[in-house]
Amino acid sequence: MTAQQLDSNGRLRHLLTLEGMPRPVLEDLLEKAQACHDSAIGRAQDGRQALAGTAVCTLFFEPSTRTRSSFTLAAQRLGADVMSFDASTSSAKKGETDTDTLRNLEAMGVRGFVIRHPDDGAVARLAGVVQPGTCLLNAGDGRSGHPTQGLLDMLTIRQAKGADFSALKVMIVGDVKHSRVARTDLHALRALGAGEIRVCGPANLLPGADDPVLAGCTVGDDFDAMLDGVDVLMMLRLQHERMSEGLVPSLEAYHARWGLTAERLRRAASGAIVMHPGPINRGVEVTDEVADGSQSWILRQVANGVAVRMAALQALLG
Template identity: 70%
Template structure:
């Protein structure tokens, strides 16, 4: 695996290997030197908190030298392209690029132009892919519910159409053999049929949650209301907000996940987000372990 651009089409065995290695790092106390002497750069063209910080921490725990690219103070403000930025950093000896970009396919384009010894890792591009989020969500589910994904009933709720997280979760769930995947949201926020192949699609939240073992709720970007795709934030919460009352029809021990950042009182109530059902902070913690596993896989042989 030279780059990690998507989970779409990734073999089950590879997904499981990455999850197993991530679990090793989650259980590990202390740092390792697997990437000692290797330089990696977080090349982010979009704002980020959890993803950027966890990648930085993951690389540091592996012993890498970490460069943090800040688009607001870089030559990108003077018109330098992402490709020229990458090539200049490659010339300095950087061998790993962790890239977040607002355009679909931008990371794949950079990967196609990268030098022989360079690895790219997609930290989120447009609406398309967020592979490490997909992996950390699967690790979190596996820790909480076991490794038999074929027996799990998973509901994904919200703005699936614009969510790279939802797409990567769907890719990973299919790879791991999940067969009962419910997708729920307003009609205007659901994607094309091909994205939802094999899923049970509904606009009724109660139907989606009924008997579910886990509910993955997605962030609603407020511009969706401005675009007329959502009538109001209050209306969205009424129809699709995750509350304790709504969760009474879920399976006993049902758990709730959210990729963050949370719009409290819109996608989810405080009572759920901060309550015993919530796996949200475990997702954040698992992000470091998953990103250590992926960085090691891509970069350990490049020193």
């Protein structure tokens, strides 16, 4: 995958995954994203025409709110011509393949595709059929990856705790097994040299012990015990289908053992930050008091999403 997304000079050709991404490339994207921050939130005009005349398509085969809106705003901030594709109202409903859909749009002059897809590895597969000069950005595929979410999470941690991750204790909590966000964050945290990574949740919602995504992590299901000294808490969304699958007895039972309350947060390190990729199930993963409290960096993550996506688009298409 790394060879597919980097050219012979080590520059990004596509953004497909953070797994195996060289640390200098990852850190360069984070530096670019920080530089885009003021433009991203409308406080500066820098780079407003960087992609003028470039056509970018948000090609979504799966629903999205934050990611799609964030990419659209990012492309517009850079002056790109943005078109939105929704599979539910397209020829995909008539049987057109995703490859043919992409090729038809590419023939219209689209150079950048932001793709969300329900199947693992779908974006990498599509990257194998595009023309030279066309760039793909993975906006989430199956359970495997969501690289810009991982980048915005790392940017948020850097803003809160500094660029040196070596002394940080980071914990990811919840349905790690089915979360592309968790997998992406774990790849990024290892690449950036996080001092200690803890993974916590119900045993049946954690990857198997032989899953390489857990390499080097401390894994357990006792949330209260594992909270001690944590600097960064990443709370994951509990997907409600896990209840219908019998993997979670009830929302109340889940919250009682793995929900973050103000009382529990006091077990973490002084100044610990709370993060969540959204959407939040309030009263399940976190309480209102925590989500809206002074240690919550959740809205900062959302704001950082625009900056990160500006940086990614500019790195690939600029």
